[in-house]
Amino acid sequence: MRKITFLIVDDSPVWRRIIRKFVEEKLKGIVVAEASDGLEAINLYNKLKPNVVTMDIEMPKLDGIRAIEEILKYNKDAKVIVISSKGEEDIVRKALLKGARDFIIKDLETEKWLKKFENVMKEDKPQNTLLYNIKRYIDKFKGR
Numbered sequence: 347m348r349k350i351t352f353l354i355v356d357d358s359p360v361w362r363r364i365i366r367k368f369v370e371e372k373l374k375g376i377v378v379a380e381a382s383d384g385l386e387a388i389n390l391y392n393k394l395k396p397n398v399v400t401m402d403i404e405m406p407k408l409d410g411i412r413a414i415e416e417i418l419k420y421n422k423d424a425k426v427i428v429i430s431s432k433g434e435e436d437i438v439r440k441a442l443l444k445g446a447r448d449f450i451i452k453d454l455e456t457e458k459w460l461k462k463f464e465n466v467m468k469e470d471k472p473q474n475t476l477l478y479n480i481k482r483y484i485d486k487f488k489g490r
Contacts, residue, residue: 350467357404410430
């Protein structure tokens with residue numbers, strides 16, 4: 347089985363380390379690169395083409411929402427999972443509507459993250475459409 351590759355994007359070195367440890371230990375994935383802002387993330391994504399991107403929202407130079415948009419222009423099927431401390435409903439909605447596959451609130455309870463990552467990683471066909479994300483967002487807030 348081929349290992350899944352990851353690009354970790356977060357301006358906090360501490361959170362990049364936490365996410366790297368989670369990816370390597372819990373998911374048995376390979377971290378191909380880390381980026382500290384959205385511009386760096388776009389360049390690394392285009393160069394390395396990782397299977398999954400973890401994306402923070404608030405970062406210098408270019409925020410995570412704009413970086414998601416640019417990555418999806420390059421590859422409409424890109425799998426981006428947002429990991430952010432900004433969990434307000436409008437931020438979550440915006441990230442999902444822009445194309446993020448899922449949204450995780452930053453906490454140290456990484457066991458909760460596992461199912462979300464596994465669901466995104468096993469998606470065979472691209473589901474990164476506006477309609478899909480709207481439905482998923484509505485279902486999430488209805489408790490489904």
